[in-house]
Amino acid sequence: MITNSISSDQEALNPSLKAGEFSKEMEANPENLHLRSPPSPAATGSLGSRRLLDRSQFIRILLQALHSLGYSKAASSLESESGVALDSPEFTSLIFHSLSGRWLDCVTTIDSIPDLSPKSKSSAAFLVWKQHFLELLGSDDGLVPARDVLWSRISPLDLERGAVHRLARAMITSEDAVPGEDRVRRRIGMLLDLLGLMPDWVRVPSGRLEHLVETAVARQLESCFYHNSPEEVTLYEDHACTLGQIPSKCVQTLDAHKNEVWFVQFSNAGEYLASSSKDCTAIIWEIKEDDTLSLKHTLEGHVKPVSFIAWSPDDTMLLTCGNAEVLKLWDVMTGTCKLTMNNQVNRVISSCAWFPNSKKIVCGSYEPDNRIHTCDVEGNELEVWEGERMPKVSDLAVTPDGNSLISICSNREIWIRDFRKGTERVIPEEHSITSLSLSRDGKFMIVNLNSEEIHLWSVYTASNTPHRYRGHKQGKYVIRSCFGGSDCLFLASGSEDSKIYIWQRHDEAPIQILSGHSLTVNCVSWNPSKPHMLASASDDRTIRIWMATRNADKVHA
Numbered sequence: 001m002i003t004n005s006i007s008s009d010q011e012a013l014n015p016s017l018k019a020g021e022f023s024k025e026m027e028a029n030p031e032n033l034h035l036r037s038p039p040s041p042a043a044t045g046s047l048g049s050r051r052l053l054d055r056s057q058f059i060r061i062l063l064q065a066l067h068s069l070g071y072s073k074a075a076s077s078l079e080s081e082s083g084v085a086l087d088s089p090e091f092t093s094l095i096f097h098s099l100s101g102r103w104l105d106c107v108t109t110i111d112s113i114p115d116l117s118p119k120s121k122s123s124a125a126f127l128v129w130k131q132h133f134l135e136l137l138g139s140d141d142g143l144v145p146a147r148d149v150l151w152s153r154i155s156p157l158d159l160e161r162g163a164v165h166r167l168a169r170a171m172i173t174s175e176d177a178v179p180g181e182d183r184v185r186r187r188i189g190m191l192l193d194l195l196g197l198m199p200d201w202v203r204v205p206s207g208r209l210e211h212l213v214e215t216a217v218a219r220q221l222e223s224c225f226y227h228n229s230p231e232e233v234t235l236y237e238d239h240a241c242t243l244g245q246i247p248s249k250c251v252q253t254l255d256a257h258k259n260e261v262w263f264v265q266f267s268n269a270g271e272y273l274a275s276s277s278k279d280c281t282a283i284i285w286e287i288k289e290d291d292t293l294s295l296k297h298t299l300e301g302h303v304k305p306v307s308f309i310a311w312s313p314d315d316t317m318l319l320t321c322g323n324a325e326v327l328k329l330w331d332v333m334t335g336t337c338k339l340t341m342n343n344q345v346n347r348v349i350s351s352c353a354w355f356p357n358s359k360k361i362v363c364g365s366y367e368p369d370n371r372i373h374t375c376d377v378e379g380n381e382l383e384v385w386e387g388e389r390m391p392k393v394s395d396l397a398v399t400p401d402g403n404s405l406i407s408i409c410s411n412r413e414i415w416i417r418d419f420r421k422g423t424e425r426v427i428p429e430e431h432s433i434t435s436l437s438l439s440r441d442g443k444f445m446i447v448n449l450n451s452e453e454i455h456l457w458s459v460y461t462a463s464n465t466p467h468r469y470r471g472h473k474q475g476k477y478v479i480r481s482c483f484g485g486s487d488c489l490f491l492a493s494g495s496e497d498s499k500i501y502i503w504q505r506h507d508e509a510p511i512q513i514l515s516g517h518s519l520t521v522n523c524v525s526w527n528p529s530k531p532h533m534l535a536s537a538s539d540d541r542t543i544r545i546w547m548a549t550r551n552a553d554k555v556h557a
């Protein structure tokens with residue numbers, strides 16, 4: 001690999017060392033290379049409560065970090081105070097010998113590196129001798145000495161023979177020969193390739209300290225059982241969320257619906273909540289800055305209960321439908337009905353979903369016949385899947401990339417249709433499925449079964465056993481669940497015992513059970529942009545808004 005920019009190559013070699021300065025210094029004082037002061041006694045030993053960290057290594061990565069932050073003076077002070085140098089003698093030696101064309105010394109240095117395998121030593125020596133060879137080819141009268149290098153230095157190395165043959169051919173074609181004016185640039189390129197073969201202690205990898213700290217923080221986040229705080233990472237203490245970061249306190253009860261509330265869903269950007277009811281209306285609620293909700297629009301026009309709502313991905317439109325009811329498309333800003341998808345056959349659309357461009361929707365219907373069709377927002381049908389073998393579709397979802405359609409068929413099967421591959425996968429379930437919900441990234445789905453279980457499946461990876469979640473009550477009604485939390489680490493579900501159940505994704509038993517409603521909780525929705533906020537819809541005609549305890553205190557303040 002030869003990079004184009006000399007200056008960036010030089011910086012990549014060592015932030016503390018500009019190649020020009022280096023060459024001058026080394027030409028003047030080559031003995032400096034071999035007279036590095038040994039580490040002072042203070043720089044040896046180990047650090048940390050478990051004595052896992054080598055003090056000298058620790059200082060070297062600090063030096064590297066100081067240089068990369070631009071604090072070269074501080075780095076020099078640290079070097080002289082600790083007696084530990086950022087650059088290993090081997091690294092300094094490789095730079096000097098490579099840039100000054102001392103090929104044999106360069107190979108001797110490579111041979112002196114103890115933990116380099118014979119194969120790597122051969123590859124490294126090849127880079128060095130190849131550079132020498134190509135420079136000779138590029139110089140006057142260099143053909144004979146180049147041939148000598150090829151046969152006496154390169155040929156004995158443990159290499160695939162093709163490499164040697166290519167160089168032999170170059171003696172005729174002069175391909176890749178290095179002319180005098182190109183030497184510095186090509187030597188730097190060779191040196192970078194050479195360093196790539198060396199063990200990491202020879203040269204501290206760039207960004208090593210940041211990498212170590214970041215890895216430690218990432219591990220803490222990954223192992224945080226109640227993780228629900230996207231914004232809060234501090235280096236001053238170990239990260240750990242508590243149960244108090246999960247929505248658990250009811251801060252608002254919305255009672256504008258005149259009958260049972262069947263469905264509730266936050267908009268994709270989390271600025272609105274939509275609810276639908278047996279009272280034949282849907283309501284759009286606006287979330288204010290202080291996290292309270294106020295009624296924005298009541299959507300009137302349906303003549304039968306509204307049981308399903310779907311936000312367009314851009315949150316500008318809303319679809320509503322219901323059992324034995326037409327599909328309506330609403331403008332979110334004005335609250336007006338833009339379209340009623342009625343048709344001659346009085347088709348009953350039971351569920352619908354948007355494609356990611358907010359221009360196409362897919363509808364599932366089972367009266368007068370079972371079918372799935374897609375259409376645009378003007379109501380024009382685009383594709384139709386129907387026929388005698390078409391099962392009854394009760395719920396639908398489209399993955400956020402628009403590549404897969406997931407549908408609940410015949411109550412007991414999950415069908416995943418991959419549009420690009422034209423394939424279909426069927427996951428049979430043990431009991432009747434009442435609802436389907438997708439994770440925000442579209443990689444996982446959960447289904448509620450009337451056997452009082454929620455199953456989590458991967459959308460893309462085939463598996464015979466789902467993750468199971470238990471504890472809630474569901475036998476008679478359609479109960480809906482959702483993913484939630486800052487990394488979709490949690491699941492929430494309504495329940496026929498008037499409660500809301502929350503699970504951590506890796507645990508079968510609920511971690512939180514919320515009481516407050518007085519009748520069945522039909523549906524829950526977790527705010528995608530406010531992981532501390534959850535909404536629930538109940539037969540008691542209310543919607544409740546739940547907050548994490550510390551955010552709840554803020555709302556009441």
Ligand SMILES: [Zn+2]
Nearest residue numbers: 224227228241
């Ligand atoms: Zn956490």
